Amino acid sequence: MAQRLSIYQAQFPRRCMLVDVRTPSSMSPDLSTLPSAISDALDLTLISQGAEAKIYFSHDHPFIPSSLLAGTISTTISNPSAGYILKHRPPKRYRHDALDAQLTKHRTLSEARILYKLFLAGISVPSFIAVDPRLGLIWMENVDGPSLKEWIWAKEAEIEEQLCDEGEDGQSQKRLEIIKPLLLSVGSEIAKLHFLDTVHGDLTTSNLLLRDGSRLGAEGAAGSHQLMVPEPVVIDFGLSQQSTLPEDKAVDLYVLERAFISTHPIHSGEYVEWVLEGYVAGFGRGRKTAVFKVNEIMKKLDAVRLRGRKRSMVG
Amino acid sequence: MASGLTLRLPQFPQSSVHIGLYTSVTNASIIRRELLSGNTRYSYAFVDPRSVFSLAHVLAAVYRALTDMEAGGMRTRTLSSEIVFAFGGTMNIAETLRRFGINDDSDSLLVVKVDTDQVDRSNSVWDELGEIVQGTSIPVTDENIAPLTDVETVKKNYKIQQGISLADRSEATKVVAGAIALRGYL
Numbered sequence: 001m002a003q004r005l006s007i008y009q010a011q012f013p014r015r016c017m018l019v020d021v022r023t024p025s026s027m028s029p030d031l032s033t034l035p036s037a038i039s040d041a042l043d044l045t046l047i048s049q050g051a052e053a054k055i056y057f058s059h060d061h062p063f064i065p066s067s068l069l070a071g072t073i074s075t076t077i078s079n080p081s082a083g084y085i086l087k088h089r090p091p092k093r094y095r096h097d098a099l100d101a102q103l104t105k106h107r108t109l110s111e112a113r114i115l116y117k118l119f120l121a122g123i124s125v126p127s128f129i130a131v132d133p134r135l136g137l138i139w140m141e142n143v144d145g146p147s148l149k150e151w152i153w154a155k156e157a158e159i160e161e162q163l164c165d166e167g168e169d170g171q172s173q174k175r176l177e178i179i180k181p182l183l184l185s186v187g188s189e190i191a192k193l194h195f196l197d198t199v200h201g202d203l204t205t206s207n208l209l210l211r212d213g214s215r216l217g218a219e220g221a222a223g224s225h226q227l228m229v230p231e232p233v234v235i236d237f238g239l240s241q242q243s244t245l246p247e248d249k250a251v252d253l254y255v256l257e258r259a260f261i262s263t264h265p266i267h268s269g270e271y272v273e274w275v276l277e278g279y280v281a282g283f284g285r286g287r288k289t290a291v292f293k294v295n296e297i298m299k300k301l302d303a304v305r306l307r308g309r310k311r312s313m314v315g
Numbered sequence: 316m317a318s319g320l321t322l323r324l325p326q327f328p329q330s331s332v333h334i335g336l337y338t339s340v341t342n343a344s345i346i347r348r349e350l351l352s353g354n355t356r357y358s359y360a361f362v363d364p365r366s367v368f369s370l371a372h373v374l375a376a377v378y379r380a381l382t383d384m385e386a387g388g389m390r391t392r393t394l395s396s397e398i399v400f401a402f403g404g405t406m407n408i409a410e411t412l413r414r415f416g417i418n419d420d421s422d423s424l425l426v427v428k429v430d431t432d433q434v435d436r437s438n439s440v441w442d443e444l445g446e447i448v449q450g451t452s453i454p455v456t457d458e459n460i461a462p463l464t465d466v467e468t469v470k471k472n473y474k475i476q477q478g479i480s481l482a483d484r485s486e487a488t489k490v491v492a493g494a495i496a497l498r499g500y501l
Contacts, residue, residue, distance in 0.1 A: 037326075038326060041325065041326050041327065041328050042325055042326060060325040061325060062324070062325060062326045062378065063324040063325065063326060063374045063377070064324075064325070064371055064374055065322050065323060065324070067322070067327060068322070068370060068371070080450070109500050112496075112497065112500070113497065113500065113501060115491040116496075116497055116501075119489065119493065120476075120479055120493075127489055128489075128493050128496070129492070129493075129496065130375075130378065130379075130382075130496045131496055131497065131500070132382060132386075133500065134386060157458070177485065228320065307395035
């Protein structure tokens with residue numbers, strides 16, 4: 001199967017190939033649940049498998065031949081060399097047939113609609129290309145870059161290596177310079193989402209990808225002038241819903257907070273603080289009604305924290 | 316003899332998609348009349364390029380029509396009419412065919428023909444079209460499609476809201492291709 005990798009896939013193999021393409025037994029990844037018409041026609045590589053869906057990578061666009069992809073205005077995405085993603089929700093045999101068909105169709109459609117609407121609203125998400133609700137398929141652009149989780153791990157390792165002799169202060173300063181601007185911009189992007197009354201439903205550092213194209217760090221970060229940070233892209237809207245309730249948005253943020261605590265335990269305090277700083281600054285872009293709303297959400301977040309898992313309600 | 320573009324959609328390697336582009340068309344009303352009367356010689360998708368942004372836009376409509384056909388879910392009688400219907404973002408067939416299809420006053424035409432069998436008919440397609448369309452055949456490229464686009468017409472036909480800019484063709488293509496993919500589902 002395909003050995004051609006995108007630039008990012010060559011650097012970060014862990015996220016990319018769940019099936020080790022080097023061993024003979026895995027040379028043909030399990031495509032048995034994908035409709036054969038599609039798996040025969042296109043070169044697809046399984047790159048991730050969740051409880052609900054399988055994610056495939058393809059160098060080919062479903063309907064634009066490669067000869068045309070090179071042209072600038074004929075492309076539907078900005079970076080054809082990054083490839084495309086096919087998200088497949090296979091049928092679940094343990095469910096009742098009719099129910100399964102309905103669930104698959106509904107969840108696929110919901111995700112596709114949200115991707116498109118968020119794109120129209122200017123939020124940073126993968127470009128939506130096509131959908132087949134009956135078969136549970138969504139085509140979208142691939143984001144060629146690491147997840148926030150991988151990026152933070154890499155940067156922390158880099159900082160530690162470069163400044164191991166300088167001690168904690170030097171390293172902490174570096175984190176401020178390098179990691180904070182990005183987390184501010186992450187917070188700001190989530191704020192845009194919440195301002196549109198959309199909650200993600202599964203906000204983790206694995207569902208935030210970083211696109212290679214850089215842009216200037218968000219305002220307010222010390223030393224961020226002229227520093228280029230990657231652009232955060234929000235992915236995986238399979239559990240998303242519309243909600244105006246501050247409670248739901250607070251829960252969304254709390255899920256992200258817990259994700260930071262579990263995957264980046266040492267500095268999660270700083271990281272969460274920076275994300276929330278970016279969130280508050282970016283919510284509604286400082287409009288008066290927005291300031292009131294975001295305060296409501298922050299208050300709810302405090303309440304949700306008190307409730308959380310493994311919290312004693314005694315006393 | 317000028318000819319158009321023949322290509323294959325990656326997901327449908329068995330099917331050939333022929334696309335032609337004509338300017339200075341003088342017999343639009345005649346073509347339309349023959350088309351409506353069911354003349355089988357005219358089994359092509361005739362699209363008014365005023366509402367077309369790019370080649371990718373055209374392919375998005377062809378893809379939608381083909382996948383609907385494969386799934387047994389076509390809403391019009393033929394693949395050609397389904398392609399024109401696919402351009403629209405609504406379920407209103409008559410309205411979409413009127414807005415995106417050939418009009419009596421169309422002075423340029425984008426023509427699409429899909430062969431779902433393996434027979435190579437590309438040469439005869441251009442010959443036939445040359446007889447049907449009284450106009451000048453120009454190469455089917457984004458550069459040639461661009462000047463024919465009327466952005467106001469596109470905005471009206473797709474009911475594009477304020478605040479969404481169609482200035483960048485690549486972004487605009489994403490907007491219309493998304494609407495095409497989500498027709499009936501949004």
